[in-house]
Amino acid sequence: MEERSRTTTIFILLLVSLHIQKTHNAEIDIITDSLFLTEEDTLVSPAGVFELGFFRPGGSDENRYLGIWYKKISVQTVVWVANRNFSLTLPSSRYLLKIADPGVLVLMNNITNDVVWSTNTTSSANTIAHLDDTGNLVVTDKKMIVWQSFDYPTDTLLPGMKFGKDFLTGKEWYLSSWKSSQDPSPGEFTWSVDARSYPQNLLKDGSAIKFRGGPWNGLRFSGASGLHKNTIFTYNVVINETEVIFTYDLYNTSRVSRLVLTPSGVVERLVWVEDEKKWQMILELPKDLCDSYNICGGYGSCSSVTLSRCVCLDGTRLLPRNPKGWETSDWSGGCVRRRSLDCENGSDVFIKYSNVKLPDTHTSWFNRSKNLKECEEMCLKNCSCMAYANMDIRGEGSGCLLWFNDLIDIRVYFDGNGGQDVFVRMASSELGNYL
Structure with missing residues (x-):
C-alpha cells in the first residue's frame, strides 16, 4: 500500500511538472x-x-x-x-x-x-x-x-493610434524617440501637436523646434508634401473645441506601415517589403535644409532650387534686414518691408503668394465658417493681422486663418504638389510696381 501511494504521488508530481512545463x-x-x-x-x-x-x-x-x-x-x-x-x-x-x-x-x-x-x-x-x-x-x-x-505611445504611431490632444482632460498623444537602438528610454526628440492656436505638428529637440510639419489644410499637412501621390494611407482629422486628433488608416489593410521617430530625430514613414524582408522608407522629415525651422527668419522664404537657399518672400517688396549677413548665408535676421504699412489710413493691400508652406501658426486665429472674402475683411480691419489664408483648400476653399506678428518658417514648393495660397499684407504703394 505504501509503495502504491509513493507511485501515485510521483505520478501526480509528474503531471504537475508537465503542466508547469506546458x-x-x-x-x-x-x-x-x-x-x-x-x-x-x-x-x-x-x-x-x-x-x-x-x-x-x-x-x-x-x-x-x-x-x-x-x-x-x-x-x-x-x-x-x-x-x-x-x-x-x-x-x-x-x-x-x-x-x-x-x-x-x-x-x-x-x-x-x-x-x-x-x-x-x-x-x-x-x-x-x-x-x-x-x-x-x-x-x-x-x-x-x-x-x-x-494612449501611451512610445516612438511609433500605428494605424488607428491617436496623435494630438484632448482639451477637456489635458491628455496628449505624442511620440518620443528612443535614446539609441539599444536604449528605449525617452530620448531628446519628440513629435507632437502644437494646439495653442491653429494646430500644427512640431518636431522638437528638447525644447527647441527642429521642424514644423505645418497645419492641416484638408488634403495634407502644409509642411509635409512628400506624399502628394499617397496610395498607402488616409488621414482622419478632428479639430474642434474639445480635441485635436489625427489618426491614419491603411488603404490596404494587408500592407504593413508605421510612422516612427528615430533616435537621431527623424520622422520616418516605412512600409514592410516582404519579398526583400526589409523596411522600405518612403518619407523622412525633415528631408532637406529648407525643412530646418525658421532658417530664413521673418518673411524669409526657403527655396530648394536656388543657390542661396533663403530669399525674401518677394525680392522687390521685401528686402533682407541684414544684407551683408545674407551674403555669408546668415539669414537669421529675415526680411523687412521696403515700404511701411499704412493700416491706420486703410490703404494696405494683400498680395497673393502661391505654393507656400503656411507660416508658423503659433500666433494665429481661425474660424471655420468664414469664407476667404470675409477673412480678408477681418484681417484688413486689424492692424496686427499680417496675412490670411483658407483653412481648407478642398474645392473652392473654406475657413479663415489669420496670422499676427511676423510670418516665419516659410518655404516655397516648385513642383506644384505642396503648399497653398497665402495673402500677405503690404503697403498699397507697392502695387504701382506691378501695374
Missing part, C-alpha cells in the same frame, strides 16, 4: 489574475499579427524590456515598450506580467514582489488583459476598457 515557452491570448506572462511566454493577438513579450534591444546582453512587436515579420520591430525607464537587469525568470489586486496590470519581480511598471488603474476581479491585432494592449473590466497602450 505553461512556459507558450503563446497565450489573455492575462488574468491566475494566468501570468513569464519571461518565457508571449501574449499573441487573435490573428497573430502582434506579439508582446520580453526582448533585448539591439542584442543587449544585460537589459531586457517588455514590449510589443510584429509577430509575422522576420526582423524584430518593436512598436511599444512598457518599462522604458526601468530595464530588467536581474537574471531571467524573475519577472511576471500579471493582474494584481485591485485589477491593475503589473510587471513585477516574482521573488521580491517589487513592481517595475504598472497601468496604475483600479478595477474589479473580472479584469483581463489582451493584445489586439492593431497592436493595442488592452486592459478590460467586464468588457469596458480601463487602460490601453494606444
Whole structure:
C-alpha cells in the first residue's frame, strides 16, 4: 500500500511538472489574475499579427524590456515598450506580467514582489488583459476598457493610434524617440501637436523646434508634401473645441506601415517589403535644409532650387534686414518691408503668394465658417493681422486663418504638389510696381 501511494504521488508530481512545463515557452491570448506572462511566454493577438513579450534591444546582453512587436515579420520591430525607464537587469525568470489586486496590470519581480511598471488603474476581479491585432494592449473590466497602450505611445504611431490632444482632460498623444537602438528610454526628440492656436505638428529637440510639419489644410499637412501621390494611407482629422486628433488608416489593410521617430530625430514613414524582408522608407522629415525651422527668419522664404537657399518672400517688396549677413548665408535676421504699412489710413493691400508652406501658426486665429472674402475683411480691419489664408483648400476653399506678428518658417514648393495660397499684407504703394 505504501509503495502504491509513493507511485501515485510521483505520478501526480509528474503531471504537475508537465503542466508547469506546458505553461512556459507558450503563446497565450489573455492575462488574468491566475494566468501570468513569464519571461518565457508571449501574449499573441487573435490573428497573430502582434506579439508582446520580453526582448533585448539591439542584442543587449544585460537589459531586457517588455514590449510589443510584429509577430509575422522576420526582423524584430518593436512598436511599444512598457518599462522604458526601468530595464530588467536581474537574471531571467524573475519577472511576471500579471493582474494584481485591485485589477491593475503589473510587471513585477516574482521573488521580491517589487513592481517595475504598472497601468496604475483600479478595477474589479473580472479584469483581463489582451493584445489586439492593431497592436493595442488592452486592459478590460467586464468588457469596458480601463487602460490601453494606444494612449501611451512610445516612438511609433500605428494605424488607428491617436496623435494630438484632448482639451477637456489635458491628455496628449505624442511620440518620443528612443535614446539609441539599444536604449528605449525617452530620448531628446519628440513629435507632437502644437494646439495653442491653429494646430500644427512640431518636431522638437528638447525644447527647441527642429521642424514644423505645418497645419492641416484638408488634403495634407502644409509642411509635409512628400506624399502628394499617397496610395498607402488616409488621414482622419478632428479639430474642434474639445480635441485635436489625427489618426491614419491603411488603404490596404494587408500592407504593413508605421510612422516612427528615430533616435537621431527623424520622422520616418516605412512600409514592410516582404519579398526583400526589409523596411522600405518612403518619407523622412525633415528631408532637406529648407525643412530646418525658421532658417530664413521673418518673411524669409526657403527655396530648394536656388543657390542661396533663403530669399525674401518677394525680392522687390521685401528686402533682407541684414544684407551683408545674407551674403555669408546668415539669414537669421529675415526680411523687412521696403515700404511701411499704412493700416491706420486703410490703404494696405494683400498680395497673393502661391505654393507656400503656411507660416508658423503659433500666433494665429481661425474660424471655420468664414469664407476667404470675409477673412480678408477681418484681417484688413486689424492692424496686427499680417496675412490670411483658407483653412481648407478642398474645392473652392473654406475657413479663415489669420496670422499676427511676423510670418516665419516659410518655404516655397516648385513642383506644384505642396503648399497653398497665402495673402500677405503690404503697403498699397507697392502695387504701382506691378501695374
